[in-house]
Amino acid sequence: MVGAGGSQYGRQQVSRSATIRDVARAAGVSTAAVSRVLNPGSGAVSSSTRERVLAAVEDLSYRPRTAARELRGGARPTLALVLADVTNPFFAQLADRVVWEARSHDVTVQLMTTREDPTLEAESLTALLQRRIGSVIATPTGGNVERWEDLREAGTSVVFVDRRIEGFTAATVSTADEESGHAAAQHLLRLGHQRIGVIAGPSTTSTGRDRVTGHARALTEHGLTPDPSLVHQVPFRGDQGADAVSALLDTEDPPTALVVANTAQVVSSMRRLALRGVRTGQDLSVVVFDDNPWTELHTPALTVVRQPIGLVARHAVTLALRQDARDQVRVRADLVPRASTGLAPAAS
Amino acid sequence: MVGAGGSQYGRQQVSRSATIRDVARAAGVSTAAVSRVLNPGSGAVSSSTRERVLAAVEDLSYRPRTAARELRGGARPTLALVLADVTNPFFAQLADRVVWEARSHDVTVQLMTTREDPTLEAESLTALLQRRIGSVIATPTGGNVERWEDLREAGTSVVFVDRRIEGFTAATVSTADEESGHAAAQHLLRLGHQRIGVIAGPSTTSTGRDRVTGHARALTEHGLTPDPSLVHQVPFRGDQGADAVSALLDTEDPPTALVVANTAQVVSSMRRLALRGVRTGQDLSVVVFDDNPWTELHTPALTVVRQPIGLVARHAVTLALRQDARDQVRVRADLVPRASTGLAPAAS
DNA sequence: TTGTACGCGTTATCAT
DNA sequence: ATGATAACGCGTACAA
Numbered sequence: 001m002v003g004a005g006g007s008q009y010g011r012q013q014v015s016r017s018a019t020i021r022d023v024a025r026a027a028g029v030s031t032a033a034v035s036r037v038l039n040p041g042s043g044a045v046s047s048s049t050r051e052r053v054l055a056a057v058e059d060l061s062y063r064p065r066t067a068a069r070e071l072r073g074g075a076r077p078t079l080a081l082v083l084a085d086v087t088n089p090f091f092a093q094l095a096d097r098v099v100w101e102a103r104s105h106d107v108t109v110q111l112m113t114t115r116e117d118p119t120l121e122a123e124s125l126t127a128l129l130q131r132r133i134g135s136v137i138a139t140p141t142g143g144n145v146e147r148w149e150d151l152r153e154a155g156t157s158v159v160f161v162d163r164r165i166e167g168f169t170a171a172t173v174s175t176a177d178e179e180s181g182h183a184a185a186q187h188l189l190r191l192g193h194q195r196i197g198v199i200a201g202p203s204t205t206s207t208g209r210d211r212v213t214g215h216a217r218a219l220t221e222h223g224l225t226p227d228p229s230l231v232h233q234v235p236f237r238g239d240q241g242a243d244a245v246s247a248l249l250d251t252e253d254p255p256t257a258l259v260v261a262n263t264a265q266v267v268s269s270m271r272r273l274a275l276r277g278v279r280t281g282q283d284l285s286v287v288v289f290d291d292n293p294w295t296e297l298h299t300p301a302l303t304v305v306r307q308p309i310g311l312v313a314r315h316a317v318t319l320a321l322r323q324d325a326r327d328q329v330r331v332r333a334d335l336v337p338r339a340s341t342g343l344a345p346a347a348s
Numbered sequence: 349m350v351g352a353g354g355s356q357y358g359r360q361q362v363s364r365s366a367t368i369r370d371v372a373r374a375a376g377v378s379t380a381a382v383s384r385v386l387n388p389g390s391g392a393v394s395s396s397t398r399e400r401v402l403a404a405v406e407d408l409s410y411r412p413r414t415a416a417r418e419l420r421g422g423a424r425p426t427l428a429l430v431l432a433d434v435t436n437p438f439f440a441q442l443a444d445r446v447v448w449e450a451r452s453h454d455v456t457v458q459l460m461t462t463r464e465d466p467t468l469e470a471e472s473l474t475a476l477l478q479r480r481i482g483s484v485i486a487t488p489t490g491g492n493v494e495r496w497e498d499l500r501e502a503g504t505s506v507v508f509v510d511r512r513i514e515g516f517t518a519a520t521v522s523t524a525d526e527e528s529g530h531a532a533a534q535h536l537l538r539l540g541h542q543r544i545g546v547i548a549g550p551s552t553t554s555t556g557r558d559r560v561t562g563h564a565r566a567l568t569e570h571g572l573t574p575d576p577s578l579v580h581q582v583p584f585r586g587d588q589g590a591d592a593v594s595a596l597l598d599t600e601d602p603p604t605a606l607v608v609a610n611t612a613q614v615v616s617s618m619r620r621l622a623l624r625g626v627r628t629g630q631d632l633s634v635v636v637f638d639d640n641p642w643t644e645l646h647t648p649a650l651t652v653v654r655q656p657i658g659l660v661a662r663h664a665v666t667l668a669l670r671q672d673a674r675d676q677v678r679v680r681a682d683l684v685p686r687a688s689t690g691l692a693p694a695a696s
Numbered sequence: 697t698t699g700t701a702c703g704c705g706t707t708a709t710c711a712t
Numbered sequence: 713a714t715g716a717t718a719a720c721g722c723g724t725a726c727a728a
Contacts, residue, residue: 017503019705030715035707042707046713063502066479067423068705070415071720081459086447092440099434099461108475111429111459113447127456132411154411155365267641274645293615294642297622367721378699383723390724394697416721419704 018060027056038064079320080110080128082121082138084236089292090263090309091139094161097313098137105321116236116264118143129154135320140165142204159320161312164206173315173329175307177207180333181214181261184287184305187335188257189222192344193285197248197255198231199241199269201262208233211261211289230255234265241265242272249276256344257285261305266290270298285341300339307333366408375404386412427668428458428476430469430486432584437640438611438657439487442509445661446485453669464584464612466491477502483668488513490552507668509660512554521663521677523655525555528681529562529609532635532653535683536605537570540692541633545596545603546579547589547617549610556581559609559637578603582613589613590620597624604692605633609653614638618646633689648687655681 024031029049036043037053045053056062070076081098083091095111102109110133114121118141125147128136135157140148145167152158158170188196198215201208212233216226229251232244241262248255260269266288270280278284281300288295291306308331315329372379377397384391385401393401404410418424429446431439443459450457458481462469466489473495476484483505488496493515500506506518536544546563549556560581564574577599580592589610596603608617614636618628626632629648636643639654656679663677 020707021705031706032708032715032717033713036714039707044713049714061501063478063480065419065705067415067418068720069707071413071419071704071722072706072708073720075413075415080456086434086440086444087437089435089437089440092434092437092443095440095443095459096434096461099459103460103471106475108428108458108460108479110456111443111447112451112456113444127454130411131456132414153409267645270645274647294645297615297618297642297646299622299647368723369721379722380699380724381697384698387723392697397698413721416704417723419706419720420722420724421704 018062020062020064022060023053023056023062026060027052029053075132075134077105077107077321078110078131078134079107079317080112080133080136080138082112082114082124082128082136082140084114084116084139084141085264086111086113088264089294090290090307093292093309094313097310098317101313101317105317107321114139114141116141122147125151128156132156135159135323137161137316137320139163140168142166142202157320157323159316161316162207166204171319171327171329173312173319173331174206175312175333176330177210178214178217180289180305180307180335181211181259182218183214183333183335184211184259184261184289185215185218186222187287187303187337188259188285188341189218189224191257191285191341193255193257194224194344195227195230195253195255196257196259197245199244199258199260199262199265200231200233201264202235203233208262215259215261234262236262236264239268241268245269245272246276249278255284257287257341259287259289261289263290270302281340281342285344287335287341291336296338298340303338303341304336305333306336307331366410368410368412370408371401371404371410374408375400377401423480423482425453425455425669426458426479426482427455427665428460428481428484428486430460430462430472430476430484430488432462432464432487432489433612434459434461436612437642438638438655441640441657442661445658446665449661449665453665455669462487462489464489470495473499476504480504483507483671485509485664485668487511488516490514490550505668505671507664509664510555514552519667519675519677521660521667521679522554523660523681524678525558526562526565528637528653528655528683529559529607530566531562531681531683532559532607532609532637533563533566534570535635535651535685536607536633536689537566537572539605539633539689541603541605542572542692543575543578543601543603543605545593545606547592547606547608547610547613548579548581549612550583551581556610563607563609582610584610584612587616589616593617593620594624597626603632605635605689607635607637609637611638618650629688629690633692635683635689639684644686646688651686651689652684653681654684655679 020031020034024034034053036045037050099109112124121141122144133156137159139162142165148168160170160172164172200212203209219226234240260266280286287303289305291304295302295304311331368379368382371382382401384393385398447457460472469489470492485507487510490513496516508518508520512520548560551557567574582588608614628634635651637653639652643650643652659679
């Protein structure tokens, strides 16, 4: 049994850690020699001194101070990931892939979350500004335009993923949202659905707008007139997706199909459908944005629009680390048909 | 010539960012004055100079170099979160709360992932060692004992969450896994189930072991003899949860209930059940470890063991930032009964 | 109240 | 091949 507490582990922990001078002294050489041993390519060292130095390093368990190094040379590249909500499987996957990509560049990732709250976002940006972060990958809330500009002016390269915002043109990696909205609607139209409800993100966000636009285009191409009353644009946080579902179901001429284009509202919306006893796939066909393992497990399995998250992450990291760009990268999403979408009931 | 040389040629955009000396010169004061203005409490400044300094700071958009600051004073506290898999909703929630708690301490979080791979973990730890990280919160894979020790010896405070590992005693915040396993089994026993299948994590992990132990204890207390053939301990990654499900179903005397105590294998296991046409809640009662919004959406809604993730995160961050501790904190988990568990079929 | 000057730990330059 | 030393940018005794 080991007792808790354990302060008997010596004061050596507390003593100042060894500096390059300590090592030099212990090895009987100069600090320059030590530096040369530790930074290969900076000069030649005899194997005898190399050995003594390495021994001293090992002995004193010496680690160069990052701060001193950065002060002398340039600062190491740093990357922050400012996400709306890590709890959302879509963003969790994004985080996973971004960390993975960054790792291959030998860069670590600082994770921050905004919870879709511009105030929290502002605080995060201030922190980043102070810490002189090199690059930021973010899913912006929509506000803080000046703050973003400050950040860029301070020399940080800013990359937005998934969304764009108004008033600030950053490098962006986004899904072809217009096409995605179009694809989802088209899929349903081909199944014979005429009235399609839509739950999308707020119209202040690019994802919110574009997916709705694509949806409308598909309808128009199909000879239908988009009905604004079928489109509900609701915030990312909260339960308004569910309320929108109820509103749609409670109309006189309820839709036979539903597109939930707001990632964050999928669960809430589906829950409400279940609560209302709607038989998904029969009474109502449903397409949902963003794939995750649970969508296939759902009864019935959900037809989803799957975004190529790995690709998004790779582009984002590349753009972020290459300091100079203001590029716009778009990736295509795929519609994955599953059991939640079926033929429309015969028209009455 | 008056003034600094060659500033006429538009090189200012490219030129190194302003230092405290530049500000001092621009404001017509000393560097000390600038520092005093920027670090309140370090000395008194006349309001007139303060103004001029602030103006100059604004004008040159001056930001103190973190490296220089840290070199002079102590290093800022730093925190790394080394997770097995951010994609797992349980860990995603953990990440969310850890970031949140850290924020309240004005500390940012470096996110790293191991994908349950000791090799990747080793690389991460090496990186952390080099960067002299202050604190680490981790879900260890089980290996790399020496590496963890190196890290601690380097002065990093290490906190394990969710799991403990053998050979290295770190501060740990874990769920009462033994009790949780006990609770899940007890719930099923009270519903009349006698043969209960278990899918747990590997026996090399504390969560894997303890939940199984608790399960066995419940059985024994109930007058039953634990049947080892009903317990499958499978890795966190891969699809072996599904295989274990099949194995359990294919025995001569298949269980009437199932506990999936391996968070990472829940989806895979449930998918296999669906594939096999098992009617969850009727043919087979199912308890699953770790709650997330989708479990309630499942048909039928899944009975879950819910861990108090927020509490775990809070404790973890507190322990991590308080450098001295080797404490063990345990939190209780709750069983949330839902529709996936029902009365056992009458014994034949 | 203000300014001068030193040191933090490293690396690079220049002698030797 | 090796050693002395000057920066790097900041904070702060200490002196004025």
